[in-house]
Amino acid sequence: METRQMRNIGIMAHIDAGKTTTTERILFYTGKSHKIGEVDDGEAVMDWMEQEQDRGITITSAATTCFWKETQINIIDTPGHVDFTAEVERSLRVLDSAIAIFCAVGGVEPQSETVWHQADHYKIPRIAYINKMDRLGADFFGVIEEIKEKLKANPVPLYLPIGKESDFTGIIDLIEEQEISFEPTNYGSEMHHSPISEEYKELCAQWREHLIDQLSAFSDEITERYLEGEEVPKEMIKAAIRKGTISREIIPIFVGASLKNVGVQPLLDGVVAYLPSPWETPPIEGLHLKQDKMVAVAIDEQQQPLGLVFKIQFDREMGALSFVRMYSGTLKKGQTVYNITKRKRERINRILRMHSNRSEAMDSISAGDIAVIVGFKLAQTGDTIGSEGYQVSLEPMQFPEPVISVAIEPKTASDQEKLHKVLDQLHREDPTFTVRENVDTGQLLISGMGELHLDVLVTRVIKDFNVDARIGNPQVTYRESISKEHTHTEHFHKVVSGKETNAVITLKVEPVKQGAGNVFECLVNEREFPREFRDAVERGVMNAFGGGIMYGYPVFDVKVSLLSVEFDEMTATAAAYEAAGSLGFDAACRDADPILLEPVMKVDVMCPKEFVGEVMSQITSRGGMIESLESKQSIEHIRAEVPMIKMFGYSTNLRSVTQGRGTFAMEFSHFQPKEGGI
Numbered sequence: 001m002e003t004r005q006m007r008n009i010g011i012m013a014h015i016d017a018g019k020t021t022t023t024e025r026i027l028f029y030t031g032k033s034h035k036i037g038e039v040d041d042g043e044a045v046m047d048w049m050e051q052e053q054d055r056g057i058t059i060t061s062a063a064t065t066c067f068w069k070e071t072q073i074n075i076i077d078t079p080g081h082v083d084f085t086a087e088v089e090r091s092l093r094v095l096d097s098a099i100a101i102f103c104a105v106g107g108v109e110p111q112s113e114t115v116w117h118q119a120d121h122y123k124i125p126r127i128a129y130i131n132k133m134d135r136l137g138a139d140f141f142g143v144i145e146e147i148k149e150k151l152k153a154n155p156v157p158l159y160l161p162i163g164k165e166s167d168f169t170g171i172i173d174l175i176e177e178q179e180i181s182f183e184p185t186n187y188g189s190e191m192h193h194s195p196i197s198e199e200y201k202e203l204c205a206q207w208r209e210h211l212i213d214q215l216s217a218f219s220d221e222i223t224e225r226y227l228e229g230e231e232v233p234k235e236m237i238k239a240a241i242r243k244g245t246i247s248r249e250i251i252p253i254f255v256g257a258s259l260k261n262v263g264v265q266p267l268l269d270g271v272v273a274y275l276p277s278p279w280e281t282p283p284i285e286g287l288h289l290k291q292d293k294m295v296a297v298a299i300d301e302q303q304q305p306l307g308l309v310f311k312i313q314f315d316r317e318m319g320a321l322s323f324v325r326m327y328s329g330t331l332k333k334g335q336t337v338y339n340i341t342k343r344k345r346e347r348i349n350r351i352l353r354m355h356s357n358r359s360e361a362m363d364s365i366s367a368g369d370i371a372v373i374v375g376f377k378l379a380q381t382g383d384t385i386g387s388e389g390y391q392v393s394l395e396p397m398q399f400p401e402p403v404i405s406v407a408i409e410p411k412t413a414s415d416q417e418k419l420h421k422v423l424d425q426l427h428r429e430d431p432t433f434t435v436r437e438n439v440d441t442g443q444l445l446i447s448g449m450g451e452l453h454l455d456v457l458v459t460r461v462i463k464d465f466n467v468d469a470r471i472g473n474p475q476v477t478y479r480e481s482i483s484k485e486h487t488h489t490e491h492f493h494k495v496v497s498g499k500e501t502n503a504v505i506t507l508k509v510e511p512v513k514q515g516a517g518n519v520f521e522c523l524v525n526e527r528e529f530p531r532e533f534r535d536a537v538e539r540g541v542m543n544a545f546g547g548g549i550m551y552g553y554p555v556f557d558v559k560v561s562l563l564s565v566e567f568d569e570m571t572a573t574a575a576a577y578e579a580a581g582s583l584g585f586d587a588a589c590r591d592a593d594p595i596l597l598e599p600v601m602k603v604d605v606m607c608p609k610e611f612v613g614e615v616m617s618q619i620t621s622r623g624g625m626i627e628s629l630e631s632k633q634s635i636e637h638i639r640a641e642v643p644m645i646k647m648f649g650y651s652t653n654l655r656s657v658t659q660g661r662g663t664f665a666m667e668f669s670h671f672q673p674k675e676g677g678i
Contacts, residue, residue: 188261305329490584540581
């Protein structure tokens with residue numbers, strides 16, 4: 001298949017905007033499903049995990065492929081909950097374009113902004129779909145204003161709603177100047193086109209003029225015709241929309257109510273007509289390892305194979321499923337490929353085209369396509385696969401640091417090994433889920449992005465993998481750092497098997513600005529101090545970063561400089577210098593006024609107007625700082641920053657003060673010094 005006849009799209013939005021419901025309609029209209037699965041009934045095709053069906057939310061980004069008007073569409077339905085931000089991040093990394101879904105009532109909600117900015121980071125062209133026009137409080141034009149103000153985007157409606165709330169009956173096509181209604185029988189498969197009624201003629205003319213006016217920026221021909229009062233051909237309008245969408249200068253707006261089967265087919269037409277194929281996207285950059293320089297990788301089936309593993313998912317029968325986006329070349333079933341990141345060879349046993357949790361076998365996967373490879377033993381999220389002759393490493397994905405932990409232990413000693421294996425498997429699937437052992441207590445601590453994230457993972461350990469485990473209470477994942485500069489000389493002396501070993505080093509530790517990370521610098525001349533011993537000191541220091549200073553939490557934002565060494569060939573060993581590096585770092589940091597850093601969360605609360613006073617006082621009583629208050633049609637939107645430790649149990653409190661009508665979303669903002677220690 002020509003890459004021009006292919007689209008790699010993601011569906012992104014705030015939780016509850018109707019992403020999965022819209023995807024279910026897409027699968028039905030494209031013939032992938034013979035009936036529509038509803039999220040509310042726990043039958044959505046894309047929410048195939050048991051937990052997704054129980055909770056009514058999307059947890060993993062499900063991948064599927066369907067065809068619309070001879071165009072292959074690879075779709076990834078991403079989660080809307082902020083705890084699963086890694087799923088959104090890794091999906092956007094490999095997509096060429098996206099559909100952003102907004103709720104006609106909620107408008108641009110907090111997570112909508114987060115995923116929008118993630119898409120901006122990856123320069124992804126988007127079209128927007130304003131859903132739930134049948135809901136009480138729906139406001140199409142209000143949402144368009146919010147997209148302008150909050151997202152600093154340029155929304156251009158291609159369709160208008162006919163009525164709203166219970167009176168929402170169909171949509172107006174501004175390009176064709178027609179009304180479209182959807183036959184209620186057979187899930188709205190049949191569409192009826194009719195001329196625009198008198199009631200909507202003026203509104204249609206006004207917004208069509210707005211559309212032409214916006215498009216004149218991309219076409220001199222449209223400008224000329226517009227100024228001379230001539231009719232602009234429809235094909236010219238569509239070509240200008242496509243150009244403006246791909247260059248990310250406009251956001252075409254579609255409208256509908258997916259649950260009522262209204263507006264989804266025009267959205268599919270928009271995907272084919274206005275979003276780019278892989279062939280039209282700019283080349284991706286990668287680091288050529290042998291030449292040590294950045295090179296552009298163009299979408300080309302004839303070039304050397306190069307792909308990115310963007311997701312790992314374990315299957316009970318097949319083992320690790322590696323979701324791969326191919327950027328160049330072709331991979332075939334049975335072929336041996338090179339994992340460029342791990343520098344190891346791997347074998348492709350099978351290639352599958354995924355449809356949610358079902359699959360069909362393929363013989364090969366070529367540039368531009370997305371598929372699943374079975375057989376990789378070592379691959380992890382972010383690995384580049386290709387050939388040994390063309391070693392180009394594609395930019396890996398960056399994931400946020402986990403901020404909440406719980407202790408986990410097996411109920412029986414026989415489950416110990418099984419638990420370790422399961423946790424390792426879950427970490428390979430989800431890079432924001434980490435596991436570490438507390439050196440003092442021997443406890444296993446698992447960390448994640450939020451309470452829901454950890455709850456889902458713990459449920460998987462117990463239910464999906466049948467590991468009987470005890471779970472502790474959630475704890476905040478703190479960080480440690482230092483607040484002043486200090487220099488320390490470490491003398492290490494030990495007699496091993498009758499042989500004396502010595503290492504004397506002088507280290508300087510100093511704080512660096514927040515978010516800069518940890519740095520090790522050697523200021524000793526290599527002629528005076530051999531490379532293997534310098535590396536040993538660095539190893540000791542780097543390992544010590546993870547062990548903490550006072551409380552055992554990881555150390556962040558510290559620069560360590562190796563100022564001088566005493567070196568004697570007769571008594572020097574790498575082990576001695578490694579130990580000196582670790583002990584010297586520890587001693588230097590203890591005298592550099594160590595501080596404990598706590599995570600602060602960005603909290604967005606939505607509540608009815610009558611409860612806003614109580615909700616705000618509840619936030620301030622938890623040590624939160626109110627940043628802004630914004631009034632919408634029926635709700636108030638409060639933005640605040642609150643220490644993570646004060647947010648445990650907040651959902652119950654919020655429900656009680658708002659009579660169950662308040663909702664909130666939170667995500668990590670930054671670390672700040674914690675007063676008074678732990």
